[in-house]
Amino acid sequence: MHYQTLLTLTLGASALAARPNIILIITDDQDVRTNTLSFMPKLQSLVAEQGTTFNRFHAPVSLCCPSRVSLLTGQYAHNHNVTFVSGPFGGYRTFCEKGYSGESLSDFLQDAGYATYYTGKLMNGLTFPAITACPTTGWTSSDFLIDPNVYLYYNSSFSANGEPVVNHLGEYQVDVIEQKASSFLQDAISGLNSSTPFFLGIAPTAPHLEVQFNGSFTEPLPAPGDEDLFEGIPVPENPNFNVQGGVSWVKSMPELNETVIEYFDHLYRQRLRALQSVDSLVESIVQQVEDAGIADNTYIIYVADNGYALGSHRRQPGKCLPFQEDVIVPFLVRGPGIPTNLTNDQVYSMPDLTATILDIANASASYPIDGRVIAFTESEQVCVQDSSQEIEGAPAQTIVEYWNGALEEGTYAFEGSNGVRDNTTYRSIQAIDGDEQDWVYGVWCTGERELYDLKTDPWQINNLATNTASGFDSFEFSSNTSSQVASRLDALLIVLKTCIGEVCRDPWKAIFPNQTVSSLSDALSSDFDEYFTSLPKFRYEKCQFGYFDNLESPKWNESLAFV
Structure with a gap:
């Protein structure tokens, strides 16, 4: 059953004319297993308690660029073949070389009559020369983070609609993105007067580590005023923390000493601090939606591109392995027909989110989509979880x-x-x-x-x-x-x-x-x-x-x- 039919049943016949709006907030390197979501009270009260939290949502590749391309294409990486963060196997140039310029989610939504907006990180390798050679397509308006400053918290660079790069020296990146997202949202709400539904993507890089120009990874930086939060909070030492395991090079990792663990504790606190500004961004967006009176017809989705590991299986910080720490990511959604304060344990992945967004918008792709439509509404979730009913494509x-x-x-x-x-x-x-x-x-x-x-x-x-x-x-x-x-x-x-x-x-x-x-x-x-x-x-x-x-x-x- 398509969401247009479900919305008609849930909200009445007028819902079909007022097609739902979609807001997608995507973070970078946010895991589930170290309880980062528990330190985001606004996300919990405004999205989790007002919607559904999916506990088994997977990154199809535990690396940011391939996972984001799966979101943009609805395909697993073996089909889109953008498998790394830089060339020759990854990054924006590879995305263009594979033929996805003009053939991705934003284009399909525009073809279905949606206004489309995006600010923040789209994918790695989005330099100004790259978007000049291969312009981003399908966006009514955009303001993308631009390499090489993408992972800098106080010196981020943006290009609005392909225009020359503007540096935001001394401004906190997530705050800048919140301001840009708020402006886009006001434009989108104004467009609703002409019955034009909208999609808005918001993509801060928090809580990703800073990446310096020499390629080194340093700690993420919090927004002003958040520097002293969570003092004394250690990284959770889950049962696999500092425990030998895995295969290949992982199985021979040395035991972590106290100096390294203390560093992990500090890094964990910095990640939590950086996420506080994202929590405030969520609050700002939800408030605007509610003030505009469109909350009943707007999906607000919160997701991350991949997970993150800190000390599990004796590992250094990172994300590239098939363990649950790396591949399970936050995924929460509120919106029309979605049950409140519910958790869902079905298995889904990023291509499924793409299929669902297209289904909500009554849009279609120009090539086969690998994902399945996620059971968002209460009636669908009951069906999927009821083994006495034969459900086509029940996620397993x-x-x-x-x-x-x-x-x-x-x-x-x-x-x-x-x-x-x-x-x-x-x-x-x-x-x-x-x-x-x-x-x-x-x-x-x-x-x-x-x-x-x-x-x-x-x-x-x-x-x-x-x-x-x-x-x-x-x-x-x-x-x-x-x-x-x-x-x-x-x-x-x-x-x-x-x-x-x-x-x-x-x-x-x-x-x-x-x-x-x-x-x-x-x-x-x-x-x-x-x-x-x-x-x-x-x-x-x-x-x-x-x-x-x-x-x-x-x-x-x-x-x-x-x-």
């Missing part, structure tokens, strides 16, 4: 992808190979099925595999895959059950790693085209043991920076399906 799994080196951040970051950890190429899948199944399975380019039962091991400490030696055939699992689960998830991973459109939304149909199997629980029947055991297992030919499908095998085809 999602893929996380990465093909690069992992970059550590901060004072004690890895210094070899320009700070990049090699061999950080992997595919990972999260699959749930009601209250019984909740698994993360992954394959790395080194040949190592990971399997975690999140029901019993939510902090991913106990890898149920034993990698006995290097190579893709040197592994085993801790029990018959884990081996059985891994065989199913490996097949699902092979399907999803090259999926397009409907196959991404319903991968089980590719495996069982003539059967009623549509979930992990169904597939775990012993009737299928021989079939899954016989399938070739996912492997990489070698570790390679960048995505090349010929280095990953097998590629799913009809001959591999169960018949």
Whole structure:
């Protein structure tokens, strides 16, 4: 059921004429697992308590630029192939080279009759020469953060509608973005007099670390007046904090000493302090919406591009791994038909948000969208959570992808190979099925595999895959059950790693085209043991920076399906 129909039922026939407005606030490097959301009381009272919080929303790539391009395209990274923050595999130039100029979310919304506005960070590599050579498209009005000053809190640079860059020396970046967003919102509200709905994107870089011109990462800086907040608050030492784990280079990380942990505590407080200005931005935007009398017809969405880790599995600050710290991001929404003060544990990812925004706007893309429409309204959420009803495309799994080196951040970051950890190429899948199944399975380019039962091991400490030696055939699992689960998830991973459109939304149909199997629980029947055991297992030919499908095998085809 489309949102236009749902709005008619919820708000009356007039809702169809007054199409909903959409405000998207996206932060940079904000995680869930260190409770950053708990330190944002305005976001909690004005969005969480007035709407729904989605606890299992994934970054499809645990890195900002690829994840943001998934938002702009509605595709997983293996389809848009913008996989890093800079060339030749990432950044704005690559986005243009892949043909997305004129073919992304803003263009599709404009084609559907929406006024579109955006301020803040769009993606990495947005320099003035880059947007001069390849102008941003689809925006009624824009004021983008411009490299190389994107991550500076007190010297940010902006380009309004492609005009020459203006520096804001001495002004706090989030405050500048709030002012620009407020101005855009007033323009958008004025446009409603002509029945023109609007989309407004607001993208501060908080709580991302500052990135200096020499490429070094330094602590984020708070707004004036927030410098002394949260004194004595340490980084949460969750069960996996300073605990050895993982595979590849992660498994040999040294134990964190007290000096490093004290630095993490300080860095954590700085991140919380930087988020206070974002909390105030949220309050300002919500207040304007409510004062204008359009709250009942406006979706306000809060999300982050990727998560962030501080000390979990003995790690230095960063985000490039398939652990929950890196891939689970804040996702909250309030708006018409959305139940209040509710949490949702269904699995979703960034392409699903794109599909949902397009559905709300009654817009369409010019190419297949990989995402599914998120169950926003109360009636939809009840349906999805009611296993007695057959729900088409009920969310149960999602893929996380990465093909690069992992970059550590901060004072004690890895210094070899320009700070990049090699061999950080992997595919990972999260699959749930009601209250019984909740698994993360992954394959790395080194040949190592990971399997975690999140029901019993939510902090991913106990890898149920034993990698006995290097190579893709040197592994085993801790029990018959884990081996059985891994065989199913490996097949699902092979399907999803090259999926397009409907196959991404319903991968089980590719495996069982003539059967009623549509979930992990169904597939775990012993009737299928021989079939899954016989399938070739996912492997990489070698570790390679960048995505090349010929280095990953097998590629799913009809001959591999169960018949």
